[in-house]
Amino acid sequence: MSRFWKVALIVIIVIVLLAVGFRLVHKPGGAGQGQGKAGADTPPVPVTVVPVVKQNVPIYLTGLGTVVARNTVTVSPQVSGQLLSINFKEGDPVTKGELLAQIDPRSFQAAYDQAVAQKAQAQAQLDTARSNYQRSQTLLAKGYIAKQELESLRNTVTQDEALVAADKANAESAKVQLGYTRIVSPIDGIAGIPCGGPGQRGEHGHGSGHADPGPSDLRGIQPARAEPG
Known part of the structure; x- marks a missing residue:
């Protein structure tokens, strides 16, 4: 066989192989049928339908903070002397004019x-x-x-x-000083921590505080976690 025919035969074989490959790749319905079969095997995704309702979504915030009363009063003795009694505990509700402590009135x-x-x-x-x-x-x-x-x-x-x-x-002044031995609450509120006890000496200007039971403020909050309601 001459060289010309050998080259012609090789070219014919290559053309035939290309035609067969092109036919296989572009066979009508091949890829689509595969996808359809795979889709037929997958179950449908369940969907839940509920009525649409317009409402507020509660938000809960968890954190660390300090509750501080808006109004606080420091109650301190106006005269110095030995304390005979402390008539309240921390957290007790007190009313205006209520006796909180008694200083020895004898002198x-x-x-x-x-x-x-x-x-x-x-x-x-x-x-x-x-x-x-x-x-x-x-x-x-x-x-x-x-x-x-x-x-x-x-x-x-x-x-x-x-x-x-x-x-x-002088008599009026002495009467006022005598009245100061009775330490009373100036407002309605919640008693704070007493700064002394019976037998101890109550000093002028040193006392305890109590708060108005009205509105309070939350200060110094440090959010730890927010939980949607």
């Missing part, structure tokens, strides 16, 4: 009694001075005493009036 009671006695003594001296002055006015009109003596008696009345006013103020 304050003695000071008040002394001030009242001094006031009474000064008042008695003033009454005597006024009586002497009025009597001296009659004697002066009759010429029995000198005018200078009457002026001296009038000055005595003025001095005694000043003493009575001072002793009255």
Whole structure:
């Protein structure tokens, strides 16, 4: 066989192989039938249908924080002395004017009694001075005493009036100090931690706090996890 025919035979064989391969790849219905068979073996996906409802979705937030009352009052003694009693515990509800603690009132009671006695003594001296002055006015009109003596008696009345006013103020101050031995709640609220106990010394300006039971604030929150409702 000549070389020409050998080359022609090889070309014919290659053309035939290409035609057969093209036929196999592009065979009508081949790929589609395979996919259809696979789809027939897969079950349908279940679908649940519910009515559409418009509503709020609750959101819950879990975290760490501190609840702080909007209004707090620090109750402290106005006078210093030994505590006789503490009449509340932390967390107790208290009302305005309720007795929270009692300081030993004996020394304050003695000071008040002394001030009242001094006031009474000064008042008695003033009454005597006024009586002497009025009597001296009659004697002066009759010429029995000198005018200078009457002026001296009038000055005595003025001095005694000043003493009575001072002793009255001292008595009122002692009464106020005595009242401070009763530590009462200034508002309705929740009691805080007491700063002392019976037998200890209550110092002026050192006390405990309690809160108004009204609205509170949540401060310093540190979210840990959010859970949709």
